[in-house]
Amino acid sequence: MPIDFITSTREFEDCLVHNKYLVANFTATWCGPCQAIKPLVDQMYENTAKYGNIEVVRIDIDAQSELASRYSVTSIPTFLVFESGELTKRLSSANVSELTQAFDQLALKATDGVRKGSGAKAVLMKVDDDELKSLVPKGYEILNPKILMSEFVSFNASPLLTVQTKDGDAPSANQLFKLEENSPVYSDADSQLLFYVPFTSVCKVYSVLLKVEKVTAVEGVALDEEDIAETQFPNIINVINGRVTLFDEAVLDTKHHHEKLEGKLVDGQWYECKLKYVRFQTCYGLSIFFDGEDEDYHTVVKQVVLVGVSGESAQPQFLQRLEE
Incomplete structure (x- = not known):
């Protein structure tokens, strides 16, 4: 551990x-x-x-x-x-x-x-989702606790739920990446969502796990019934090694992982987006972009989990150098 x-x-x-x-x-x-x-x-x-x-x-x-x-x-x-x-x-x-x-x-x-x-x-120990555990291969770990939340940035993302956290804080878009007190997000102005997710140390990222869930009109949901009727699951995900803060750059699919999600996402179930590992072996942070089919609808994502190897892993060559 x-x-x-x-x-x-x-x-x-x-x-x-x-x-x-x-x-x-x-x-x-x-x-x-x-x-x-x-x-x-x-x-x-x-x-x-x-x-x-x-x-x-x-x-x-x-x-x-x-x-x-x-x-x-x-x-x-x-x-x-x-x-x-x-x-x-x-x-x-x-x-x-x-x-x-x-x-x-x-x-x-x-x-x-x-x-x-x-x-x-404690957060890691509370992951009791058997389906999620099955998507973390032996030798890999969930990287979400390694996210540097103080530098986390979201664009056009609003928390779907209005419930305060246990510490009394207002809900925020970074809860999309939390294992405990998780909250879905929706795209506010149009169909696009963009997140910059920095790590506390260099990581190797193996996959991005995505869960979606249909929005219903219940207490604590930020959208009214009319807006709920205009929600959708993402049909595209782009994952970039590094920081991207412009939607125009995030849309390009030439230098990062680009995947079409249409027909792949199932309500309430995890979807595994496997990355080309060679591109993501040295990550100080990821930019993750979602888009939906209808540009006028709200794109909704329930939870995102990152799987890989944390930079906390020992590097024997460093230890040998120190001892010498």
Whole structure:
């Protein structure tokens, strides 16, 4: 199981409450030393025989600036060690021996703690959709918890439901990509939808899973009956490796994955859009474009799940270089 990125201050506070021994790794995707030390941290985390009672979470300083400010993190990588919610040690370097020593010292104390996981892990554990699980091949994972929501951008997309989240926040288009508290979206002005989905680390993307569902006039739906009558499923999906912010560019199908969906989508079921893996082996973010057959209708999408390999995976050559 890869190390999770913290997605909110509240999630980190929950981690402190539920994990007696916790290491918070403050990092950033653009930080070279952070990426260099990452495989070592992953390797120790996966060594459950020795470090299984220590929880580790990552905090992207760009996405969680409030937490970085709270703990006076001014350089990265920074590792903060917490015991029973109290900050007991701070390391601000990518020094292999110092970090290993800190973990070893904490492991000697961590005889009565049990790793409880972070909020992101809890989300993954709540995926009880057997059909969805069957579409995640062995060796791959769901990448949605690795989305950097602070940089997520949607164009012409509005949340279909008006229900607030459990934190009291207004519904937003990014809920289309959430496994928990998921909400469908619809195209507002015309039939086109465009999303830029950045990752917290470089990923290899294997497939885009898409679910659609017919809209009905029930309480909490943002559309009235007349608009509901003019909704449709997407008949085209374009997936681009990188950031696209113009619809005219997203419509082109020459340099990315283009697929016609007409007749392929079934109400309430997942559709697997397999990508040409060679084009998506190094992804810092994806642009996903949908369009419907009738340009005057609202295109509706219920949920999108990304499958692949997270950049959290260890790179042995980096580890060897560090140890040398």
